[in-house]
Amino acid sequence: MKHRARPSRLTLLIHELGKFGVVGALAYVVDVLVSNLCHSQFHMEQLTAKTISTIIAATVAYIGNRKWSFTHRARTGVRREYTLFIVLNAIGLGIALASLGFGKYVLGLQGALAFNLFGNVIGTGLGTVFRFWAYKRWVFLHPDHPRAVSGPANQRSARVPEPAGR
Template sequence: MTPSRAAGLRALLVQLVRFGLVGAAGFAVDIVVFNALRLTVLSPEVIAAGPLLAKTVSTSLAILTNWVGNRFWTFSRQRQANTVREGAEFFAVSVAGMGIGLACLWVSHYVLGYTSVLADNIASNVIGLALGAAFRFSLYRLWVFAPSRAAGWRHPEPDGIQSMEVSSREAEPAA
């Protein structure tokens, strides 16, 4: 393996770890808010669509948490100069990812009839989260924070981690 390839793989691994840690923070927000709402004001005994509404609110707050973490840490070297466009794209991908989790919850709760708090958590916070996370990471990396879209926007990494991009000079072996 060439040194530039090894550096690229290391950078990808670091990015995946950071994505996971930011996701863990978002997950904590999501699960706490979801269960607080699901067990109180948005209980299915109070509002029939309560679990779906609780999940929508909790995931929206988690999306905001994740955008800040991913913009300023996970994908900090690839963020766009146009914050509004980047934010709109991030939220579009996140809402689509939220749709995956909501679909899992809907199928479990309303189609299959698994209506317990545990079943709702497994459907939305395990199955839906795993499927949604794979979808979101792929689109964040390939579209929202794509290195090719970060033209002109660079700042040094505080911990010395190098960018995912390898210039043509770095990719060529030394003569």
């Protein structure tokens, strides 16, 4: 029987970052398209457009991260995970809105370029760094975390090994 070595923490981090990046890229495209559609076609105020697009993109990101990016991590239940996911995305949205508001209200920059630069590049970029850290810390837990084995979703065993190659 061939024994597979467990991946190193760095290898696992690289795989998670890569998958998180792919899911994030898809969610980013959804965010940018929806925010621009809401703002330019439906004439919504910039902060409202960004809020709506972030909610839709966050749902896309949750599904992708739960089903693919962090699939090897322990489960603690959809209700707990999604609630935390939404709270953390609200903080990420606050980061994006603060950036957008800074560009618009402090610097006085208007127009599509400023909207996209401050709302969809800088704000989303800073929010993404926060979200990756926060998801790993609070939403998609390591299998050894005490909460990971306390919920009904993880009654298989007290320790769930992380598969090699993920």
